[in-house]
Amino acid sequence: MATTLLGVTLLAFFLIRVAPGDPVLLLIGERGSDPEQYREMVVRLGLDNSLIVQYLQFVVSALQGDLGVSVVSQQSVIGELLARWPATIELGVSALLIACLLGVPAGVIAAVYRNSVADFLIMSVSIFGYSIPVFWWGLVLIMCFSIGLDITPVAGRIDILYDIPPVTGFMLMDTLAPQVVQEYGFSAFGSALGHLVLPALTMATIPLAVFARTTRSSMLEVLSEDYVRTARAKGLSEFRVIWRHAFRNALIPIVTVGGVLFVTTVITGAILTETIFAWPGVGRYIVNSVYARDYPVIQASILLIGIFVVLVNGLIDYLYGAINPAVGRRDSAS
């Protein structure tokens, strides 16, 4: 885990410096033509040190929990990121939940009735969903539901009418806080939910397709296992055979994919979706920081994402053991 994160810091640090663009020029703008001012800024940002020294400074202060100060806002990077993190998680979890709740049963149905019309339909739709470019799909949804039908808002997390004090940072929870409910009733919650629907749907599309396909192939494999035959030979109903005996064994690949999807939807999905829907999360923050060549923010974000990926993988390993005791045992033995 430590090695992985060290690699992440290396990548985060050097990749952004290899990319074209000069943060100093972007920061002082046209006045950068004044060499005196330019030099002053370089020194202030610590960019006059050698790359190695800069890197070591970054790693040492990161180890101390200090990820630096944003060049643009002069605020602590960690504070800015943590403030945006709940919005990203809220969106990512909602999207994954939608994908899971629709995709997994669809995959099971496709497997159980394989080669049927239902199977064909589910697989066709999932291929389509998998192939859609997210940015285009988001815009299409906005055009249909926000502009055409006018039933969902276009952007943001909640109407500007509401003043919600951030407690957890999760809008769905904060709008249910007692004082908010006292002031606005449940309309604030409704507004937050309404704002969440389209971005979550946009983000859910690809994971939904992947869930359906993975579930189908995993179920097909499990359905031909001996213990499924045993379950049938016991006289169990087909429903029990499928959900109790087969599905549980089919879960391992689904959980693996779910973990990977969680990371990819929350991160890459967030970057696109948050930009389209002006969702104030980490994704949009990263995009803006890249435009501004805000080195500390980019480095810190990538590091934080790295930590997040490692944590999710750990969680998934733990889930394996909970699903299939045989796997859990093998893991702990090794």
Place this chain on the structure above:
Amino acid sequence: MILSVKNLSIEIDGKPAVRGLTFYVAAGEVLGVVGESGCGKSMVNMALMGLLPDGVNASAEQMEACSVDLLRAGPRDWRALRGGKMAMIFQNPMSALNPCLTVERQLKESVLQARTGMSRASARAEALRLLDRVGIAHAGARLKSYPHELSGGMAQRIMIAMAVASAPQLMIADEPTTALDVTVQAQILQLLEEIRRDTGMALILVSHDIGVIEQCAHRVQVMYSGQIVESGDVGEVIASPCHPYTRGLVAAQPGRSGLPPKSRLTTIDGSVIPITEEVEGCRFRLRCSRTDHRCEQPQRMRRAAANSYRESRCHW
């Protein structure tokens, strides 16, 4: 008669595989079914349990088990039959148990299937009793085990416990000892015999090991390439086989051929014809040491002796 089957044929993707099987099982008897791998034994078992996979279809003139007409049974009847009067155990007990569920859950499931409405506590007590019945020590601790924590013999005992939970009238044991050590094999066979004697259930014991059949069965039927080639009392068939294939099987047993120790084992030349392949005349003809023009005609089962129910699919 617990089971009577007349002219059972099974097709795989439209190609005939099992051809015109006629046999019966009487209450409380052990019918041994012997034959090489791929001769259709398991497929017949699956047809009897209504568990044939997609693309495999069975048809018959008559198929009746435990007074239920299997040809007319709907999904509900099949389920009632499987969790009730009929039960089955399989070749590889380790893969036949669900790796994600404890022994307790799998066993209680069988118990509750047979007796709906039973309380959880009494289902557990019944599960314990069943484990005890199949000779598993420390039954209480074993209930909490997962299949990967069991030995093969123990797993097969648990399969047997699940199968007898509904007090079946007919149990089909499909190569129940093939995947087990020889010592464990004997214990499992003995356990099956004990249970049969106690409960009076009938048993179809399928094996490719004629020694196992000889030890346990009352009657035997020998299958070759989708057909029954010989049937009769197990002692008579093994003492004086009528069909050349049976003769080959018996002679292939080490220690029975009369050859001195350490000499080469006797084998049957050639290999079994793929079950879906069409053959003119006797299906064993190509491997048989004694053929004439009559072998080119399809062979039917003939009575081998006037005062016996022995039959053989050979004209000699």
